[in-house]
């Protein structure tokens with residue numbers, strides 16, 4: 001039994017990620033790339049929903065935090081409306097720009113697609129890494145990113161809990177680099193798909209182990225440290241898909257000797273409702289002062 005459990009620990013992440021890529025590829029090869037991606041994403045979500053109940057990483061994270069409607073609201077606003085709009089506009093721009101050429105001057109368009117996608121991930125990750133790192137280290141942007149770190153539990157459902165300003169900022173850092181180097185459409189398509197699959201996996205509350213994958217991809221194991229309240233662990237592992245830039249810039253963190261903390265979240269106050277969560281970053285200092293006064297009046 002122990003052997004089967006260990007085998008599952010190590011195989012679940014690559015199996016789910018690989019399965020999602022295979023479904024997406026099947027859709028793409030039949031001319032239905034968006035449908036293929038959506039089916040793959042739905043399959044990943046359902047698999048994680050079931051696995052979180054069958055073999056949770058932290059049972060206490062099953063407890064309802066009352067944030068589900070708001071998590072869904074932020075996911076719909078940022079992932080569906082903002083990201084789809086920006087990706088569609090970028091795709092239209094690229095298609096118009098590439099009518100007269102196959103790919104940019106700087107782009108190795110003769111490489112196999114897999115190698116081009118890998119290069120695209122490395123390039124865009126440089127921007128995404130710094131977008132994420134600055135959001136943690138510079139207060140004017142932290143106030144928007146704080147929403148993503150405010151939950152007291154991690155599960156697949158709060159993956160998309162981002163303030164829309166935070167999402168726009170990340171896309172402004174990640175996509176222009178690919179446009180400047182002249183990456184073609186397949187690189188954008190696979191880059192966006194891989195980001196979506198790795199993103200939903202990083203938040204999952206499923207018992208898994210990762211081994212050497214921790215030195216390549218942003219895994220749930222690494223991302224749980226990133227949600228630690230202890231900033232010596234939390235201000236680490238900024239990579240969205242890859243950990244390459246964390247390794248290069250010295251922000252990679254993993255500790256195989258102990259489990260990541262169960263108690264996660266942030267020290268600042270965050271409103272409990274959707275519209276207040278959207279508004280609070282715009283008057284952050286006043287909101288924090290009012291929240292502190294409310295807390296002190298109760299004591």
Ligand SMILES: [Zn+2]
Pocket residue numbers: 132136145148149226
């Ligand atoms: Zn973060």
